[in-house]
Amino acid sequence: MSKVADILPGLISEYSKVLKRSEIRELLKITRLPGMISFAGGLPYPGLFPVEELKDIVNAVLDREAKKALQYGPTEGDARLIDFIVKWMREDEGAEIDKDYILIVSGSQQALDLVGKIFINPGDSIIVGLPSYLGALQAFNSHRARMIGVPVDKQGMDVDKVEGILMEYKQKGEKIKFIYVVPDFQNPAGVTMTLERREKLLDLCYEYGTIVVEDSPYRELRFEGESVPMVGAMDKKGYAFSLHTFSKILLPGFRLGWIIANKAIMDKLIMGKQPADLCTSPFSQSIVYEYLRRGLLKPHIEKIVKLYREKRNVMLQALEKYVPKDSGIDWTHPEGGLFLWVTLPEHMDAEELFPKAVEKKVAYVMGSAFHFDGSGKNTMRLNFSYPSEEQIDEGIKRLVDLFKEEM
């Protein structure tokens, strides 16, 4: 009789063999050391969580509808919440949708997993940005997608390169299952895709018969400049599915998001969610619905935008102040969101620098973590939503000191 550890290698699935622990999550443990200034996480600023409003709302929900809010709910989600989202997306985004286009999910990470489930067979090809959101790469990797990388520059994903790949695959008779993009204030690079590129991306989908997965967690957090239409709202043919979440515009702790997708695929998404978790917490949904119904979300988003804009400004100013001219160090100027992206001179390696940064009590995420192919070694992601303004200034100073030592 052997120990279970001895027999497990013969029992576990191929799927579980490819699963990798998130590098960021491991990294975050280091960044919690005392005195550390961390630009590594992607956490919303918790000082803005609307605690007093929520207390009142939770009491109202428990008084009014406890039997419903604490019971199982429909897989599709709370009909009232769905109706509210439909109205919001129609009015603010011009999305031509009705309630059958919405699926409530347990955070947008679940949306990414469902998209992976519904579209990817092991070995299927998809297009992702270089860099891309790590959680998306993990989700698609767990479904054993073959990823094809397309560079993301200051105008977003390079759609000419996308076209080249689609042509090449068409000639080979192979399919690209979908193109994954974060058009607004991309995680990690902080850049926004231009209108021209969005239009071309959709045209390419129509021409080559593939779809866009538009991940949109930060869209409402615009600090400046003109909003560019959602890819999903520009598309009138159902070729773009978009993923949304309350994590960044309200709070992450409820694990609540939604997918907007064409009816043709909605049935599959619902059937994919049923065996995954039956339904998203009706309690969370009741609370957030009541928060929306009271009209609290928009003023709350204004508060977040104001604070994050200031924090971003402090980070940009600190970079201007501390980085020497002609150092070859470049960074993005995000018009919204939570992140800024730094590109070091080619010969520098943010992964190698990391332990030295930790010694100086400052942390970031190395850009290579966001490149499925391990490229981007001279890049790093800096988060400005979580640290204080003082920490941002001091942390950038420490970082730039390190860069200078290494140059």
Added chain:
Amino acid sequence: MSKVADILPGLISEYSKVLKRSEIRELLKITRLPGMISFAGGLPYPGLFPVEELKDIVNAVLDREAKKALQYGPTEGDARLIDFIVKWMREDEGAEIDKDYILIVSGSQQALDLVGKIFINPGDSIIVGLPSYLGALQAFNSHRARMIGVPVDKQGMDVDKVEGILMEYKQKGEKIKFIYVVPDFQNPAGVTMTLERREKLLDLCYEYGTIVVEDSPYRELRFEGESVPMVGAMDKKGYAFSLHTFSKILLPGFRLGWIIANKAIMDKLIMGKQPADLCTSPFSQSIVYEYLRRGLLKPHIEKIVKLYREKRNVMLQALEKYVPKDSGIDWTHPEGGLFLWVTLPEHMDAEELFPKAVEKKVAYVMGSAFHFDGSGKNTMRLNFSYPSEEQIDEGIKRLVDLFKEEM
């Protein structure tokens, strides 16, 4: 340029092609019609939800730890909740575990999905009961398991049949990835596996090198008789993983459960959960932890047990009262849980009877829904936790009237 519906068949995964809508969930829509007495659902009785305690607890959580409870949390779960569960399972169940054996999940449906992910490659064989919990069948089916059915009788799964299958597969050089059981008050049959069968099941796993997945949502809801040890607690070698939930002993609306598994596999489970939903709601976890810390769970379970025992008694008495002697109709005598299982004479078909039952304003779930192979046509599942005592008596009367008409 074609519509997206035209190109989707070429883009969706094999996985999404096997997904089926839950028959029960579709059925439940019918059972909500006015005047209907429904034995079809599996819902806890909402009148027992501890609303006043929860109001107090939610306010305390938001006062004390809003920044933590509303933020992202660790994938493994809230360390305080895990510690509490470890203590509970050690003291009450004799489980030799520590915190590294526990993963908090978003309801035990997620646990079933994770088990499927971690163990099943498409086409891999697993053993399930005839009948089995439908949500488990759906989860395993979504991972494209090949199911082998073993009859469940009034002593639980027939382990001699399990032995025969394991021998046969060993001779063929094929593996059984796991054996799925609900040992206590099985859903749907309401039966409890005897100690002897549990022992033999474990011995078979040791001998043939496979594992037991012990799904245990109802274990704490025992109305009478002696508790039989958990398979996971009897096993000292890590061959049994158990799945637990707060849905039936507290409430389902938080979507909160846990897995107890050997450390050797825990890493895989955590890595499987990360891309699925990052973490389970820290808000739900904070609330339930505080509920446990205040010592409220055990007295609450006593209340549930008392009420469900009465309801079960009413159902048993109604069956005794209305079913004619020598009718050939048989039913289980559940010592706990939420369900009772009726077996009609061979020639009767509960699926065919269903529309007629709906006409008589009474609903159930046909037993065939719980048999992956479509067998069990002369069986049905009756839920007694949700309807009132008056409804139970009247509903059984209506059902038996129907049986008599059909005989």
